[in-house]
Amino acid sequence: MKELLTGNEAIARGAYESGVRVAAAYPGTPSTEIMENFVRYPGVYAQWSPNEKVALEVGLGAAIAGARTLVAMKHVGVNVAADPLFTLAYTGINAGLVLVSADDPGMHSSQNEQDNRNYARFAKIPVLEPSNSRECREMVGLALEISEQFDTPVMLRTTTRVAHSQSFVEPVEARDVEVRPYIKNPQKYVMVPAHARGRHVIVEERRRKLQEYADTCPANRTEWGDKGIGVITCGIVYEYVKEIVPGASVLKLGLTYPLPEKLIRDFAAQVKELYVIEELEPFLEEQVRLMGIEVTGKKLFPRVGEISQRMIAEKLLSVTEYKNLVQDAVLAAGVEPERDVPVPVRPPVMCPGCPHRGVFYVLSQLKMTVLGDIGCYTLGALPPLEAMDTCICMGASVGSALGVEKAHPEMHGKVVSVIGDSTFLHSGITGLLDIAYNKGTTTTIILDNSTTAMTGHQDHPATGRTLKKEPTNQVDLAGLAKALGIKRVVAADPFDLDKLKDIIREEAEAREPSVIIVKRPCALLLKERSVPCTVEAETCINCKKCMKLGCPALTAGEHAVTVNAALCTGCGLCVQLCPTGTLKREGDVVG
């Protein structure tokens, strides 16, 4: 019975069917649902790790010990995991290991759009690129086979459109794959220089063998059509190509490193016009050129953002002699967009009752320089709060606040970093240790909403629950900060604006480092709401002070502000800003 699955669900399914026993990940769009789905299968072990580096280390331990293993992360997570990855490429594995890298061309939910296929070439490991859910499922199994046959970790690279699109998959029964015995082998697994030198030679031999294998790999195939146009492509772009030039010849690459040289040469020799169509970097194109084959790629298609069906039709029509092969119906004009009135934007916003809102309101009032981080709270950078100066990568806020302070000592008292609980545990701890060690005085504000909210509420080491929702040990953030050498550790309530303001001012001005833990659960996790706030139209002076919160439950009217009772959670921030007391909250506050 075929099922409609997302790429992520299909990867989980494929891993289960192929006998994966151990899996680890840190949540990150567009990879998160892989682990959430995989953990539901019987007889498997799966976990959230504090970050991607640890996830890969757990994975490599399991694979070296003898269990088939899956590790999943978003593209920037591989940056974090790069250290173990590059040396794991030397040691190889015992049982198969697949590293899923979920890339995000177009940056739907990411801070950059790096092309992680370059990691495969850099680390000298194979990379597979599925085009749809069926291939996601199949390629997990293929990746494990390649991993075991060539003794190497294998990357499975998806993109947002593959990870989050649904297409049909035909699931099969799970194979019973024995966990292999662990065999001690220091020459292979202890990478001291003397051993590593020998392993590097093996890595190069492996690379050559993989290159030969690529020509027979079932993931690569030539689909002959009209030989006027030949397209080399991979991933989601293959689906666009099949739609726009269904009659052309296509070399569909599933294994995109190393490349099948014979297949490519044979294909190139037989087609009149040769194109490489791929998103982001000219990864295939450069390798094809290195074979001495002239090809049109990034001269025509952008390195930036996603490719679309329409773009392929337009670009090909602009150069090809075989215009009849291009389905130009996709270029037909649709309904004219509205031009008579401006269409207001609808940016993502902090939810009504979000515990982050009050913190950013206070920071903007205090005119602080705010080193930001990755999470829902990055929305604090947007109007009307606009209380964030930087956002670089997971954990960067903490260390960068120290850098600002060292560059501009006179900014003391005006610099803080903000970081979520999950992000702090991911990679903020070492930054805080650096502040304590190097005599920083900056204030680190931990926005503790007791979950990993942005990616859809995953547990982490401070929630007291595992991926399977089982109770577990719970790290104490205050105790952790103290153990790192921070003496001033203060708790604060994000719904008490005056007190929060006093605390932030006092801690920022202190001549020693401090941590403020601002704690309230994510508004989306609250089971019960308090009574919504109310406003009396007659007594509202329409000063709009409350509107500075950017709360979706408040509407600025011509004469008065109104509260949308269906959205309001009764957090009461607006009540605290109301100078006339016409905004009121009656009833008890939950929390």
Next chain:
Amino acid sequence: MDNNKVMNIFIVGVGGQGTILASRILSYLGQQEGYDVKVSEIHGMAQRGGSVVTQVRMGKIVHSPLIAEGQADIILAFERLEALRWMHYLKKGGVMIINDQAIEPVPVLMGLQEYPANIVERIRRKVPDTIAIDALALARKCGNDKASNVVLMGVLARKMGFAKEKCMQALVAKVPAKFLELNKCAFEEGWNIQV
């Protein structure tokens, strides 16, 4: 549906409105008809009250999960400003189904931008086949505002020519049992809209 044609349904709304359930019901219906089906959703940052888009394609063979601009046969809009925002994705002669509800985006709430007036009329000028309904009120008749997504599904399913009996089976398959009666009622309300 024409045998070789791919049917493109573009579903737009505001994060949290239940567009995902609508696409699940729709894709299930497509699967029951024996079509190839592909669905594309965006997760993550876009979900926090932002504009959300779900694309459903069905036909004999579907390659891309994405609908190109100007190629949607039907736009199902859960909110009228979103209908206006994405109107150019509709092909000429396409069908627009609008839940005539306004959810003001933050720049409007703050008084920085204006929520356009007469949206349905503006759309109807360019899209003669526009169906605007108050799905919220119809869902409320069944006892819960949240079922407005299934009211809209009722309108869409009839417009697409699905058999009502199969739609009911789809509801059984895709809706939690305890909300089934509510959603059946909501679906009926949508189905019975005269279009």
